[in-house]
Amino acid sequence: MKKYMTIEDYFKTQVVGKKKNGKGMRLRWVLAIMCLILIIFSLYTIFKWCYDNYQIRQINKEIEKNLNVNSSNEQGEIVNPPINKGSNYYYYVNFPFYEVSFSPFLLKNSDTVAFIHIRNTNINYPVVQTTNNDYYLKHSFDKEKNDAGWIFMDYRSDINNLGDNTTIYGHARLDGTMFGSLKNMLSAYWQNDLDNYVIYLSTPKESMVFQIFSMYTIESESYYITPNFSSNNKKQIWLDTMKSRNTAPIDTEVDIDDKILTLSTCQDNHGGRIVVHSKLIKRKANMTR
Secondary structure (H helix, E strand, O other): OOOOOOHHHHHHHHHHHHHHHHHHHHHHHHHHHHHHHHHHHHHHHHHHHHHHHHHHHHHHHHHHHHOOEEOOOOOOEEOOOOOOOOOOHHHHOOOOOOEEOOHHHHHHOOOEEEEEEOOOOOOEEEEEOOOOOOHHHOEOOOOOEOOOOOOEEOOOOOOOOOOOEEEEEOOEOOOOOEOOOHHHHHOHHHHOOHHHOEEEEEOOOEEEEEEEEEEEEEOOOOHHHOOOOOOHHHHHHHHHHHHHOOOOOOOOOOOOOOOEEEEEEEOOOOOOEEEEEEEEEEEEEOOOO
């Protein structure tokens, strides 16, 4: 027998249906607004990244225009030569200096303390230093806010009186600027060229050549950026540890009398680091101011 709906039941179903439709409509509006916010945020992030990169490119063009380099073959002072005459030290110690005129960079930014250059990478920048390791993570060479940051020296380091371990940092930018090309040094193509294993560091007072002895990737830690050691034994343990991490096809002698230069950048967004260690092998007074 067919059951008929009463008038009261009919109106009840209409009210319930409207309530359900109302809730569904509100939910759709909430989802639509959330999607719109996400799209706007994504577009802003992309725009900011592109704009920051544009600003860095403009600064780099100005640096290149003002860069005055003297590739000096002067012998300079040989630093801590090994007893082993067959050491690869005696190959790299003959490389020329990369002497830079600092006047235009100091006029642009008085925080400039050095200039770093590495063959077959994009690393060819003035290095800055301030009283902390935060400022130049978000400011470029012109001291304007920029997520690309700049290449900067650890605030605990003294470029004029090198400690046990001097560290220089920079962001690993996807476009290869800053320390974005540091990852290239982990490739077989880069490592198979023996002439690449030097880092040139010039200051207003002197020019220096460092020989690379270790490069690797590691999770975030503070041990590898230790600036000074309280004993020779602790420094030797540190040196042995850093050398044992090396993944490059090199075997370079290093001891407690060596002055170390460390480069550090992010490998990924999960805390990984790309690290390069080198030792000072020669220096000379910088005649180009």
